[in-house]
Amino acid sequence: MNIKSDKVCYFCAQNIKEIDYKDAELLRNFISAQxxxxxxxxxxxxxxxxxxxxxxxxxxxxxxxxxFTSR
Ligand SMILES: [Zn+2]
Known part of the structure; x- marks a missing residue:
C-alpha cells in the first residue's frame, strides 16, 4: 500500500468515515518505527x-x- 506519497487524506480518498481499530495492517501504516x-x-x-x-x-x-513502544 502506498499511502505516504498521496497528499490527499487517505481516509477521505477512500471514503472511510469510521476507522476500524481492528484493522491493524492499515493502522500500521500510520505509526512510525518508534x-x-x-x-x-x-x-x-x-x-x-x-x-x-x-x-x-x-x-x-x-x-x-x-x-505501545518499539521495544
Ligand atoms: Zn480525512
Whole structure:
C-alpha cells in the first residue's frame, strides 16, 4: 500500500468515515518505527481523520493489536 506519497487524506480518498481499530495492517501504516502515531505532516490526514486515527490506534494498542513502544 502506498499511502505516504498521496497528499490527499487517505481516509477521505477512500471514503472511510469510521476507522476500524481492528484493522491493524492499515493502522500500521500510520505509526512510525518508534511505534508513535505519525504527525499530520507525515500522514497527510485531515484534522478529523487524524483525530479518529489517534483514537483508533490507542484502542488498538489497548487491545494488543499494536505495540505501545518499539521495544
Ligand atoms: Zn480525512
Amino acid at each position: 511505534a508513535k502515531i505519525m504527525p499530520r505532516k507525515r500522514s497527510y490526514l485531515c484534522a478529523k481523520h487524524q483525530r479518529h486515527l489517534a483514537t483508533a490506534i490507542k484502542r488498538a494498542r489497548f487491545m494488543a493489536l499494536l505495540p
